[in-house]
Amino acid sequence: MTEDGTGIWTASRIFNSGDFAMYDGKKWRAQWYTRNQKPGDRNGSWVEIAPTPPDNSPAAWTLSKVYVAGDRVSFKGHVYEAKWWTRGQEPGDKNGPWKLIT
Structure with missing residues (x-):
């Protein structure tokens, strides 16, 4: 976990809609249930939190x-x-x- 409590993305972890994760030095929010999908795919479930x-x-x-x-x-x-x-x-x-x- 990061200092603010955000989880670190891992392929095996399940994320539900609204969950946050850190990946590649950026913070992301899941739009829907996801597992094993790396943040960054423009058609994927993750939205970068700028x-x-x-x-x-x-x-x-x-x-x-x-x-x-x-x-x-x-x-x-x-x-x-x-x-x-x-x-x-x-x-x-x-x-x-x-x-x-x-």
Whole structure:
């Protein structure tokens, strides 16, 4: 376990919806029951919990996190806002789910 009580991901451990795990130096939350599925698969059960920057600026975009309309992220030096639900779609495509803010 980590200092905050988060479990370490292992292939044999069962995780239920809402459980947290540390894997590859990042914190993840299970969206549904899972076992033996490594965090990081954009179609998998895990969502990365991006750390909140100390200045309350948008957190960095991550491949596996689910975003909904209005969520803001930083990506390659810019801030983007989600226009609709998205997961795994990188900001920057003008026809994609992200609107460039700055």
